[in-house]
Amino acid sequence: MTTSQTFQEGPYLLAAIICEKVLVEEGGVKSAIRIIDRVTRQAIGPNPPQEMEPFDYETTLLIKFKSGRARGPYPLEVQLVKPSGESPTPARQTILFEGEDDRGIDIVTNMRISFDQTGIYWFNIILNSVRLTRIPFRVIYLPQVRQMSAPSGGPPQA
DSSP states (O other): OOTTOOOTTSOEEEEEEEEEEEEEOGGGOEEEEEEOSEEEEEEEESSOOSSOOOEEEEEEEEEEEEOTTOOEEEEEEEEEEOTTSOOOOOEEEEEEEOSSTTOEEEEEEEEEEEEOSOEEEEEEEEETTEEEEEEEEEEEEEEEEOOOOOOOSSOOOO
16 A cells, blocks of 8 residues: 555544543443543642643543455554644554455554643544544643632631
8 A cells, every 4th residue: 555545445444532441342342431532620729820730641542444455464653743733752553454344453542641731632543654534632721719718617627
């Protein structure tokens, strides 16, 4: 396959989603649980930081392919692009298409991502040097000023 191929005869991308977890049930059937496309980070207190502090977030990426007429090994990359445009080293693996046209490959990847910016993070799904799709994931920061007050109506508590 060349980089100009349009995947007319496969392989075919069936799904690329971010979710909380993937259950593998009887017969290898997979269920994506709590599909998500954003996370909201809050800081609550009398003086919350104006800028979001970096935080780690655990999630799962599910990518589903069907072979079509594709056969053999294909390089797969998942490239994260931060809101600033920065892109850390992509995750890479080789996947193998074999068998009948309707044979599938499911990639389930547990991820721990360190979010250090607000805005949209993009997950580029690249197969054999061709970007098949992009998954947007928005990080929102909500600082909330809340004054802490002493309990009322009674003696001071020890």
